[in-house]
Amino acid sequence: MTASGRPSGPEVIWARPERAGRGPRPAHTRAEIAAAAVRVADAEGLDGVSMRRVAAETGCGTMSLYNYVPRKEDLYELMVDAVVAEYEFPDAPSGDWRADLKALCRQTRGIMHRHPWVPRLMSPAHGFSPNALRYFEYALWAMEGLDVDNGTKVELLAMLNGVITAYVSNELSTAERARTSPYSPEQEQAARTAYIMRVLAGGAYPRMAKTLTEGPGRFDPDEVFARAIDRVLDGFEAESRRGS
Amino acid sequence: MTASGRPSGPEVIWARPERAGRGPRPAHTRAEIAAAAVRVADAEGLDGVSMRRVAAETGCGTMSLYNYVPRKEDLYELMVDAVVAEYEFPDAPSGDWRADLKALCRQTRGIMHRHPWVPRLMSPAHGFSPNALRYFEYALWAMEGLDVDNGTKVELLAMLNGVITAYVSNELSTAERARTSPYSPEQEQAARTAYIMRVLAGGAYPRMAKTLTEGPGRFDPDEVFARAIDRVLDGFEAESRRGS
DNA sequence: CGTAGTTACGTACAGCGTACGTAGTGGAGT
DNA sequence: ACTCCACTACGTACGCTGTACGTAACTACG
Structure with missing residues (x-):
């Protein structure tokens, strides 16, 4: 397999060396890219995470990102790993x-x-x-x-x-x-409870009505x-x- | 609120009447559309469910679908409801x-x-x-x-x-x-186990190695x-x- | 020192959700 | 019975997506 470009077979991203032996020194690291993606997702939601957006946040061209992350799915994998890094483990379990x-x-x-x-x-x-x-x-x-x-x-x-x-x-x-949603949480909430109240008032779901009220x-x-x-x-x- | 077109406020799709009082008789029903979407999702996966694809499957123009389903999220709601309909409940619980x-x-x-x-x-x-x-x-x-x-x-x-x-x-x-994946399940599996084996062989995760072996x-x-x-x-x- | 493999990145394509405009249909109000 | 207008149907178009592909610059190895 090659360290970048299209893989020759199915690959786990963690099995790829981060730096290839040959070629120019990469301008960014996986950690940098993961952090950028996490930043975007935190601020704009997961749907805000696009290759273009993350590339811009990282400071590189869109297609350059594909040198580090062959598929978007792999970007997700980097993101999850980055937040799993936030766990803080004690030196040893307490015994309990x-x-x-x-x-x-x-x-x-x-x-x-x-x-x-x-x-x-x-x-x-x-x-x-x-x-x-x-x-x-x-x-x-x-x-x-x-x-x-x-x-x-x-x-x-x-x-x-x-x-x-x-x-x-x-x-x-x-x-x-x-x-x-383009509406305020209050409007949303109001619309939903109004609907539910109307349904329950119909009497078709007595146990549910009792449970909710x-x-x-x-x-x-x-x-x-x-x-x-x-x-x-x-x-x-x-x-x-x-x-x- | 109007029965179709852009809603004037946040709405639950179930609160919309399926048929409006005025205008031409709709050529399709919610049930038809839900069934079409479920068919597509079953056959091609959830990512295959696009408004265009479902419209084609239903037999109507892409934008006509928006008369029935104001947002894609609502289409998902129809789909879930359609499969939840598959539950078969006894006339009464057994008591156990x-x-x-x-x-x-x-x-x-x-x-x-x-x-x-x-x-x-x-x-x-x-x-x-x-x-x-x-x-x-x-x-x-x-x-x-x-x-x-x-x-x-x-x-x-x-x-x-x-x-x-x-x-x-x-x-x-x-x-x-x-x-x-474009690769065979065997290739995928092989790549993953090879990676895991290599990691565990490193000895950094002894408990995990023991547990998995x-x-x-x-x-x-x-x-x-x-x-x-x-x-x-x-x-x-x-x-x-x-x-x- | 060549050369092969890598990095960087612009262009391009197919597909997406959906805003908007237009034409035609048929129930409600007069 | 006639008018009006809410409604259905649907084509076009916009901005966005993931990513295949091509090109140019760079560097470690044989």
């Missing part, structure tokens, strides 16, 4: 796997809040980027005190991240909608999130006790 | 909420397998389409025997659907990648899925027993 995993989950949510486009890019395809590997290694370390087999640990991590992604997506969807008052997002994570961990802890 | 919810989850997974683009469109924005309401109403009915408050029931449904979406996304990502043999997707759902249900059942 539950607390350590919960802290990890809080960090995941924090990253997604800082970079609302992350949930949309979540995919197993990005599971082997350098920083994802760092994350995975630490998570496995933190789980050493958890008495279940390796497969179950992997399943636990997958479920935690799945739940977090789903939860934060819901959390952010209103905000993201507001960013895109006599809903509980507790809506603190942090609490809902913590509760969700706790429930997932509960399930696996029970399994560990059963197994040992 | 666990079994009923599990059956519902299996149906969700089935729908996502038949329409691999569904996970990408999962969003709370689609939670109030007519068929989503039918789903929600039945699910609440099925949970009448579960002794937790309404808020918890909503959280359970959200978590189940989140976990299913994440799980099926993982399940499908390889297939979807194969559909898009001495992984368990049980990989039956149906089992992994059932186990995940069961664990979620376990957590909530425990909570119900604690509460009552």
